[in-house]
Amino acid sequence: MKDLLLISILIISLSPLKEPVTAGEVTKEIQIIPMPSEIIVLNGTFEMTGNTSIQAGHNLLLKAEQLRAYLSPASGYKLPINKESAGGNYIELKLSDELLHLGDEGYQLNITHEKVLITAYNMRGIFWGIQTLRQLFPHEILREATVDGVKWILPCVNIVDKPRFSWRGLMIDYSRTFWNTRHTKKYIDAMAYYKLNKLHMHLTDDQGWRIEIDKYSALTEKASKFDTIYHEPKEREGFYLKEDIRELVRYAEARNVEIIPEIEMPGHTSEVFAAYPELSCTGETLSVSPFFKGPGIQNVIFCAGKERTFGFLENVLSEIIELFPSKYVHIGGDEAPKEKWKACPDCQGAIKKYGLKDEDELQSWFTKRIEVFLNSKGKKLIGWDEISQGGLSKTATVMFWRGGMENIALAAITQGNDVIMAPTSHCYFDYSYKNISTEKVYTFEPLSDKLESVNPEHILGVEACFWSHIDRTEPKMDRQIFPRILALAEVGWTESPNRNWDNFSLRLKHQYKSLDLMSIYYMDTNI
Ligand SMILES: [Zn+2]
Incomplete structure (x- = not known):
């Protein structure tokens, strides 16, 4: 069973992987429940700082505000919401018809050193992508008051995910x-x-x-x-x-x-x-x-x-x-x-x-x-x-x-x-x-x-x-x-x-x- 799990996590390596990746290592960084369909762990990290912004089109402003409400209290960052790129690193929410095959609730989450991108066919998928993102942050992100001394670092990953049952x-x-x-x-x-x-x-x-x-x-x-x-x-x-x-x-x-x-x-x-x-x-x-x-x-x-x-x-x-x-x-x-x-x-x-x-x-x-x-x-x-x-x-x-x-x-x-x-x-x-x-x-x-x-x-x-x-x-x-x-x-x-x-x-x-x-x-x- 462990081997099967490894295969499903590594899938196809399009980007440089940490090597060797073991199930133990993966779980150290990927503590998500429920386990996503496909995860590729990449080298590097993304760090949310006081300069990080959120980028979202008009139709996703509510979800962007929700994301900010999840991340702002513990980090103390303002996380301004922009429709266009505003420089610095950023978290982007984006709807895409190309992800229709992931269904109503599926999403993709791509994290690189420069940006976090959550893409989905519809808002429900975007919301589940946001939940996965929350789980990837240090768990102190759940605190409702500002936490000092925590670096808000995410592992670089490519995640493709959708539910088995509706x-x-x-x-x-x-x-x-x-x-x-x-x-x-x-x-x-x-x-x-x-x-x-x-x-x-x-x-x-x-x-x-x-x-x-x-x-x-x-x-x-x-x-x-x-x-x-x-x-x-x-x-x-x-x-x-x-x-x-x-x-x-x-x-x-x-x-x-x-x-x-x-x-x-x-x-x-x-x-x-x-x-x-x-x-x-x-x-x-x-x-x-x-x-x-x-x-x-x-x-x-x-x-x-x-x-x-x-x-x-x-x-x-x-x-x-x-x-x-x-x-x-x-x-x-x-x-x-x-x-x-x-x-x-x-x-x-x-x-x-x-x-x-x-x-x-x-x-x-x-x-x-x-x-x-x-x-x-x-x-x-x-x-x-x-x-x-x-x-x-x-x-x-x-x-x-x-x-x-x-x-x-x-x-x-x-x-x-x-x-x-x-x-x-x-x-x-x-x-x-x-x-x-x-x-x-x-x-x-x-x-x-x-x-x-x-x-x-x-x-x-x-x-x-x-x-x-x-x-x-x-x-x-x-x-x-x-x-x-x-x-x-x-x-x-x-x-x-x-x-x-x-x-x-x-x-x-x-x-x-x-x-x-x-x-x-x-x-x-x-x-
Ligand atoms: Zn009767």
Whole structure:
């Protein structure tokens, strides 16, 4: 494996190479995560000084300002932005149609003694090139105040890079524990630094409704709060105002991160019945309890036989669609308990009326009806893999989570559905490191042997899931996610032949310093 890695790093030597170049030497200078597609290390260095400027055309001024905001605070340099060369050395950002073959997110980074050049087909590629550049600087560049005594030196390199998968995601559970705007922005910043591009916000579940909906104010008045008998700390409950969400969406967009909202249905919805009990099969009013102090996952569910359920969901989704520009809306669909549907005359009536076989088909009918609604608004539906039970629509995207059940993913892909891989075996970061070590995450192969025969284009990518019922403070959550998410970032970005655990673990040690500077806690362990 080491040899393979060397080959991929050296590729074609068009310029004088340091010789001999070993994997060890490369990692000393190239500590980047995720590992780029091709790197050629050249002789010499570039030094950013008080005379360095940024050069960018009119269409890249925003990215140039972003670059300056990344580099100015620690260096203390002004880094003026010019449209034309202004003498001295400089960092240039440039769009080029010639790089169309690197796709939407690919870029080239060329560093010589005189200049740094980031070229890409579009802005997203430019942004990823900027992240690679940040990682090549001494890690003190992440400091927010001027650092004295550091030379801002970059190795001369030619890098050509593009991601393996277009979906490189992280799901955060905001229901079981609420995480505020500051915390979410910290995660968006870290995601951008490691080229992760999808933040999946699990906003509703049995333990709380976390987003303002104008039409149903009781969702936030009642369903966002734990019953006072549990004396839960106030910071663990609450909700996002629409204005907070707009701010987060803007913040994420500027950093190549797309936010995908999740509104759970038809199960994992007992919190809704604290506010609107008439939407369940039994009409019973419930209270919201923390996961381990109450019944955990409840066996109540939206009534599929009452028209008012769909009126509610369509109104809620309409407001969600307005807030989130993503083309995807996640509707959950997992672990929907069917006992209440079995005993409910309205649900049984629906089964009869629509000629369905059983409750699994009723869930499938429910999901398809919601999908038709989302499609009519120009959105695509994502659901957890249970949405395939009872018949899967041909256009839904399936988030595969039940480890060891690749047959579900296989069947969906064979039918032509897109799939996102988030199996419990490698991607559940609420699990302990004993069960899922960083190395285990790193060795995850989304295109496993079982999926060898399928069209790989239907595997959009990978996603880490963090459920917040066990670890409910910021340091604990950080340690569950970091450094495992860095391993998954490389699984999602880097082609398999370029992945090597020994090499990655060396780069990871270097990244710990960067995580410190980003105020991120992490599990410093090799287990
Ligand atoms: Zn019912």
